[in-house]
Amino acid sequence: QLQLQESGPGLVKPSETLSLTCTVSGGSISSSSYYWGWIRQPPGKGLEWIGSIYYSGSTYYNPSLKSRVTISVDTSKNQFSLKLSSVTAADTAVYYCARHLRYFDWLLGGFDPWGQGTLVTVSS
Amino acid sequence: SYVLTQPPSVSVAPGKTARITCGGNNIGSKSVHWYQQKPGQAPVLVIYYDSDRPSGIPERFSGSNSGNTATLTISRVEAGDEADYYCQVWDSSSDPVVFGGGTKLTVL
Numbered sequence: 001q002l003q004l005q006e007s008g009p010g011l012v013k014p015s016e017t018l019s020l021t022c023t024v025s026g027g028s029i030s031s032s033s034y035y036w037g038w039i040r041q042p043p044g045k046g047l048e049w050i051g052s053i054y055y056s057g058s059t060y061y062n063p064s065l066k067s068r069v070t071i072s073v074d075t076s077k078n079q080f081s082l083k084l085s086s087v088t089a090a091d092t093a094v095y096y097c098a099r100h101l102r103y104f105d106w107l108l109g110g111f112d113p114w115g116q117g118t119l120v121t122v123s124s
Numbered sequence: 125s126y127v128l129t130q131p132p133s134v135s136v137a138p139g140k141t142a143r144i145t146c147g148g149n150n151i152g153s154k155s156v157h158w159y160q161q162k163p164g165q166a167p168v169l170v171i172y173y174d175s176d177r178p179s180g181i182p183e184r185f186s187g188s189n190s191g192n193t194a195t196l197t198i199s200r201v202e203a204g205d206e207a208d209y210y211c212q213v214w215d216s217s218s219d220p221v222v223f224g225g226g227t228k229l230t231v232l
Contacts, residue, residue, distance in 0.1 A: 046223060049220075106216050110212060113169075
């Protein structure tokens with residue numbers, strides 16, 4: 001059974017870079033059927049997609065975050081990572097990683113399964 | 125960017141049918157996915173590609189999509205169905221992944 005686990009600092013200072021890693025177990029990140037995504041949820045609010053990456057390194061990003069986001073993949077470790085620069089309090093959220101269904105390179109689907117999520121607080 | 129509109133809340137009595145809508149411009153031309161999120165838990169995919177159910181999701185959950193509205197229908201609602209529900213689409217022309225604002229389902 002595929003499982004995803006987020007890891008990284010729970011507290012980041014304003015203006016610094018948030019870095020998280022998602023470790024995939026029970027399956028290969030190099031599958032042609034999936035992208036791998038990051039989604040966040042501010043406390044008490046809805047879901048916001050950050051971006052998704054294919055094992056080859058192809059990416060899709062949320063246009064509103066694109067200037068601050070880098071998503072990378074390490075197939076040797078079965079991991080993918082998120083970097084979000086110049087964070088502010090508005091970036092405080094639970095960050096989820098998830099498998100993103102791929103039909104074609106130009107048509108992706110839903111997210112399943114999701115990691116348990118990790119709360120990242122931006123505060124000095 | 126593409127916008128998905130969901131009602132903030134829906135209430136239903138146990139055993140009845142709940143319908144949660146997701147509105148968007150010509151959403152019928154897109155594939156819609158639905159998630160259930162219980163408090164303190166990660167979202168779970170309950171419907172994908174408009175109307176398909178992942179393994180392990182009860183048949184009580186169904187979906188439809190036409191025109192400007194997609195609908196998640198939960199039949200014979202149980203107390204355990206109380207949760208937030210989100211719709212999501214893929215729109216490669218602009219904002220690739222869009223989530224609706226979420227609907228809180230309350231079982232009376």
